[in-house]
Amino acid sequence: MEVHLVSESIKFMILGMGIVFIFLYILVLLMRLQAWIIARYFPERFSVSGERAASSVEEERARVAAIVAAVAEYRRSHGKRG
Amino acid sequence: MMYRLFLPLLLMLGTTLLWGGSNASAEGQGPGVAPITTEQKAEEHVPKPLTVLLKDFFRTTGIYALIHPEEGVKNGNGEAMSRFAQSWGRVIMFIVVFILFYLAIVKKFEPLLLLPIGFGGLLANIPVANMTGPEGFLGIIYNMGIANEFFPLLIFMGVGAMTDFGPLLSNPKTALLGAAAQFGIFGSLVGAAALSQYTGLVDFTLRQCASISIIGGADGPTSIFIASALSPELLGAIAVAAYSYMALVPVIQPPIMRALTTEEERRIVMPRLRKVAKREKLIFPLLIVMLSAMLLPESTPLIGAFAFGNFAKESGVVDRLSHEMQNSLINIVTIFLGLGVGSKLQADKFLVLDTMGILIIGLVAFAAGTAAGVLLAKLMNLFSKEPINPLIGAAGVSAVPMAARVANRVGAEARPGNVLLMHAMGPNVAGVIGSAVAAGVLLSIFN
Numbered sequence: 001m002e003v004h005l006v007s008e009s010i011k012f013m014i015l016g017m018g019i020v021f022i023f024l025y026i027l028v029l030l031m032r033l034q035a036w037i038i039a040r041y042f043p044e045r046f047s048v049s050g051e052r053a054a055s056s057v058e059e060e061r062a063r064v065a066a067i068v069a070a071v072a073e074y075r076r077s078h079g080k081r082g
Numbered sequence: 083m084m085y086r087l088f089l090p091l092l093l094m095l096g097t098t099l100l101w102g103g104s105n106a107s108a109e110g111q112g113p114g115v116a117p118i119t120t121e122q123k124a125e126e127h128v129p130k131p132l133t134v135l136l137k138d139f140f141r142t143t144g145i146y147a148l149i150h151p152e153e154g155v156k157n158g159n160g161e162a163m164s165r166f167a168q169s170w171g172r173v174i175m176f177i178v179v180f181i182l183f184y185l186a187i188v189k190k191f192e193p194l195l196l197l198p199i200g201f202g203g204l205l206a207n208i209p210v211a212n213m214t215g216p217e218g219f220l221g222i223i224y225n226m227g228i229a230n231e232f233f234p235l236l237i238f239m240g241v242g243a244m245t246d247f248g249p250l251l252s253n254p255k256t257a258l259l260g261a262a263a264q265f266g267i268f269g270s271l272v273g274a275a276a277l278s279q280y281t282g283l284v285d286f287t288l289r290q291c292a293s294i295s296i297i298g299g300a301d302g303p304t305s306i307f308i309a310s311a312l313s314p315e316l317l318g319a320i321a322v323a324a325y326s327y328m329a330l331v332p333v334i335q336p337p338i339m340r341a342l343t344t345e346e347e348r349r350i351v352m353p354r355l356r357k358v359a360k361r362e363k364l365i366f367p368l369l370i371v372m373l374s375a376m377l378l379p380e381s382t383p384l385i386g387a388f389a390f391g392n393f394a395k396e397s398g399v400v401d402r403l404s405h406e407m408q409n410s411l412i413n414i415v416t417i418f419l420g421l422g423v424g425s426k427l428q429a430d431k432f433l434v435l436d437t438m439g440i441l442i443i444g445l446v447a448f449a450a451g452t453a454a455g456v457l458l459a460k461l462m463n464l465f466s467k468e469p470i471n472p473l474i475g476a477a478g479v480s481a482v483p484m485a486a487r488v489a490n491r492v493g494a495e496a497r498p499g500n501v502l503l504m505h506a507m508g509p510n511v512a513g514v515i516g517s518a519v520a521a522g523v524l525l526s527i528f529n
Contacts, residue, residue, distance in 0.1 A: 008288055009275035013268035016523045017261075023377055023519045024261040024512060030369050031254035031362075038361050 147209035148172060158215025163430045171429030172207045179203040179427065182322075191329030195302065195420050199322060202424015203432075213425070220425035228317070228422040231310050233415050234303035235387040240412030241303070241514070242367070242391025243404045245482070249507040251362050252355040255462070256474065256505070260512025262458035263478030264520045266298030266451020273450075274443045284439035289313050292524045294440050297324045298447025299517030300331070300479035306423065307384060308521050312528055318426030319437040323444035331484045334445070335452050335476050336492050342456045343472045347463070348496035350471040352505045360396075367393040370515060374522070380529070381522025385515065451479040455509065477506040480513040 130138070140146055147155075151168035164171075182200030186193040206214045213220045227233035250257060274291035278284055286294065293312040296305050297320060305324040309317045327334065340348075367389035374385040394404040426432070459475025473493050477485040486506035493502040 003288070005275035005279045005288060005291070006272065009272045009291060012292070012524075012527060013272055015527070016268045016271075016520055017265060019378065019523050020264045020516050020519050021258070021261045023373065024257045024516060026377075027370065027373060027512075027515070028254045028257050030373065031251055031257070031366070034365055034369065035251065035254075035359075035362055038359050038365075042359075042361060 142210065144209050157428060157430060158212035158218050158221055160215075161430075167428075167430035167433065168209065171433050172209065174433060175203060175207040175427060175429045178432070179207075179424075185326070185329070189329075192325050194416055195325045196329070198417055198420020199325070199424040199427070202421040203318075203427030204424075205421075206425045206428045214428060220421060223418050224422040224425050226422075227415070227418055228306065228310055229314065231307050231383075233419045233422070234307040234310075235383055236415040237303040237412060237419065238384055238387040238518075239391040240407045240415070241482070242388035242393075243395045243407040245388075245392055245395075245511055245514070246507075247363055247366050247392065247511055248358045249355060249504045250511050251358045251366060253505065253508050255466070256470075256508035257512035257515075258462070259455050259459055259475045259478040259509035260514075260516040261478070262475065263451040263455035263509070263513050264299065264516045265454035266300070266447045266449075266479060267295050267517065267520045267524075269295075269450040269454070270298045270443050270447030271295035273446055274439075277439065277443065284436055286436070286439070287313075289528055290316055292528065293320060294443050295447055296320075296517070296521060296524065297327065297440075297444035298451045298479070299513075299520060300324070300328055300448060300451065300481040300485070301514060301517045302328060303419075304384060304480075304517050304521050306419070308524060311525060315431065316436065316440060318423060318428075318432055319440045320444075321423040322427070323441050327444055327448050328481045328484065331448075331479075331481050332488050332491075334448055335485065335488050338449055338452045339456055339473055339476050339489070339492050342453060343460070345496060347460065347472050348493060349500070350463070350469045351497070351500055352471055352474075352502065353468050355504055363396045364393075367396065374519070378519060378522040378526065380526040381518050384518040384521060388514070388518065448479065452476045455479065455513075459509075471500075471502055471505065474502055474506040474509055478509040478513045478516070480510065480517050482510050482514060483507065485513070486510040 148169050151165035153165065154162055155168055157163050179200040182196050182203065185191040186196035186200065202220055205211075206220055212218055214224070215221045216225060227236075271291055274286055274294050275288065278286040278291065289312045293305075293309040293316060296308045299305065302321070302324050306317065306321050309320040370385055371382065371389045374381045391404070391407050394400050394407065455475035455478035456472050457475070458478075459470055459472040463470040463472060471493060473489045474486075476492075477489045479485050486503055486509075489506035490501065490503040493500050
């Protein structure tokens with residue numbers, strides 16, 4: 001039997017686009033659900049501690065930068081090479 | 083004079099005969115094998131004048147094979163090649179691979195893939211050496227990881243380890259744009275079927291139509307995965323088309339994006355993305371694996387490998403593994419993938435009308451995917467509370483991160499300082515998932 005390529009492929013298109021949309025739509029719902037659950041039951045603690053860690057790292061960096069700058073300035077003014 | 087020329091030859095012959103003779107006498111008591119080899123050796127060393135030797139050697143050169151094609155010469159896989167494929171076909175393929183080198187080196191079009199593919203194509207068209215056969219260097223690579231769809235999965239693992247789903251998680255509905263862009267795949271599937279049915283130009287089967295249309299997903303590994311599963315005979319042309327068009331995203335997409343949107347729409351500023359908790363990112367790969375396992379197990383090889391890479395990255399405890407996937411592993415596999423795909427650029431396989439058809443359908447597929455993404459984004463903008471710039475819809479074709487950068491650039495042209503990059507990354511990574519799902523659907527139809 002001669003297969004009608006176009007009508008077959010249109011059926012594939014309907015099936016394919018349908019599944020792709022259903023898949024990603026369910027994914028959207030799940031992403032919203034998990035964001036809601038995490039925000040409500042496992043809230044900020046995680047991200048707050050993360051922020052704190054980040055800021056302390058930044059402070060550390062600033063401190064190191066200040067020390068390095070001071071040492072460099074000291075060496076420069078005392079004519080040493082390091 | 084002639085005597086002097088022949089002397090070394092005669093000496094060689096003499097020693098060989100003596101050597102053969104002594105061998106035969108040594109193995110004389112064996113079961114009659116030795117005398118036959120002696121005879122063969124004696125036959126091989128018929129005295130030849132130097133001119134004949136030179137002529138015989140000339141017959142084994144590549145030049146001779148190129149200018150004297152013969153009926154019935156077989157390629158590495160034992161299939162007879164036409165005389166055209168043996169001579170001019172090879173010359174044309176050398177020109178084609180030089181074009182690929184030009185695109186990779188001068189134009190910087192996906193050099194990581196076009197360069198190895200081009201070199202594989204160069205080696206595949208060398209006469210006599212037959213490197214593409216099962217015993218040949220390229221044939222071994224091809225059978226090792228492309229014929230069995232293995233390499234694309236390793237690439238997917240690395241891509242997963244490099245992907246940040248933060249932008250998608252912070253604005254989940256943009257995932258739908260990644261779904262719309264898959265219209266490029268299914269729309270061009272219908273187009274390819276119509277072209278085969280109503281014109282005499284090409285004659286593709288449904289399987290072939292399906293594997294060509296996956297070019298519209300703008301995802302190289304997925305294209306190779308599907309092509310080697312559904313129609314390995316078209317693999318070379320499909321992979322070259324997919325990677326070339328991915329490289330051409332900045333050229334193909336902007337005109338379509340401008341044609342389908344108004345200046346006003348392109349100027350839309352999107353609200354800042356919310357901050358995503360680390361736990362959301364950690365759970366996300368598990369979410370997509372479970373979802374594909376439940377809905378579409380055929381897509382779990384691709385999505386599973388992708389999710390594994392991403393999970394390793396987001397877990398934060400196996401940085402060594404995730405680093406390896408993102409670097410050494412993906413680089414090694416890219417070399418093999420490129421050479422293996424290049425091995426399919428043999429003249430007798432590539433220089434056919436089908437290739438032209440594949441290049442055209444692939445381009446249409448790309449354009450259709452871009453258009454569908456932009457149109458859905460326009461529609462969503464009408465109904466959404468927060469404004470959506472339709473340009474980010476074009477990023478729904480995968481091609482990460484090129485498509486997102488293009489959306490960003492076109493947006494910045496309309497309103498300088500408007501940064502759409504992160505907003506476009508959402509549909510962009512959703513497009514990767516979308517094309518893996520589309521691939522799963524096609525596999526489930528045909529298997």
